[in-house]
Amino acid sequence: MSTCAKVSRDLEEPLAGTAATARTWLLVEQPGPWGAAALTSSHLDPVLGRALERAAEGTGVRVALIRRPGRHADCRKVAERQVYAAHTAPGNVWLHSATTSDPGRLLTLDFAALGRGLSGSFDTALDGRPHADDPLALVCTNGKRDRCCALLGRPLAAELAASGVSGAWEVTHLGGHRFSPTLLVLPFGYAYGRAGAHAVKEVLHGVREGRVVTERCRGSSAWERPGQAAELAVRTAVGEDAAGALSVVRTEGQAPHWEVTVAHTDGRHWLVSVGQGASQPPRAESCGSALGSPARMDVTAVRELSRTGAQGTTGPATR
Template structure:
């Protein structure tokens, strides 16, 4: 059985230029299964997912769902979620985090300002206290987008977590999955395949 990753390695395809191009990321914790279009096919309310997609369109903000590495039973909705916003512009990277009971608060964000590197609406909407967050290591594990992400990404995410990386998360989609496992490190925006 040939997978996109093994075919890409066999063809010796170059990785350069395949990484995600978003300068600002909005990450929402959502455990449980994810579909190919995770914002509208997971335990996140699909109406909220569509509204977030519409709010972010054209702003330079990319939204993704995250979950802790490990088994993912169909466990429903968490009482509180980790929410992160990260801006990766050279010379001005930042990462802000908060906990939220109601992800609909995210609709109050100024997505255009976030996309330009201004975290003020994030901090106000989520009552976040600006503080230094540990870097995040996001490993693409969404097998509904590409099975290589699940087959190769989930063990890598688990290994990162087991090695003590506190900021290790599984993420819904990064792009470049033919080079999976793919990893994005925030806030600096380094992408690895």
């Protein structure tokens, strides 16, 4: 039986505009097995997991569990946990790290402030500090959510670790099982699908240089999905790869059509038309689920604007 990832790949389903949305990521190390709802179905105290979910709700913070690639002993006690917080909005991108023997201290974090891009409560509560090492390469490997994540994600994470990528971690959930193996790179927050080890290394090399690789990119988690597609379309149209150069400054409309304004740090602006379409033919969004028509983001036009209106058109460009 075909997996959801194989069907999606065979149908050449577009990746742009499919990334999980989170301006800030809070990552907590938890070795051992993970269930489908990992925060409450792992060896992390489920009471703490539920409390973290509630604390993050509506703040722009997404909490996920991480573990080092490889075989995982079924250990219930962890002496020290690695914890990361990362903010992905251009102009205020940061990645901070800490270790803690008491994950309950996470509940003292100011989640609203973290969502706004303020790192102070993380550093105060956990003795955190700016992370100066390699960027993080987070590969979704949670087979309890979808078998493709385990079958395709775990070998990728293991290969990255074996080849010396110190920032390689397995992560519980990035969404879009059918795009496995899926990857999130921090601190910039760009997600990728159908990733191979060589391509991931190119992405990480770009991050170290402050560049965004757009090939197989699903979008930046800093933006909602229409904004993700619009920003990638502008990058492609004008050949811009500087990570902090573009921001989504306005999104008007509602499904199935949006007008998204993308701004450059040099003062240029673009108006991007984004439509929501239904993927055809029907396919399963996840292994074992019923056939459906997943929503897709289609960019139909990219227009550069002046102070008085449109100067020109670089579209239509359908993705």
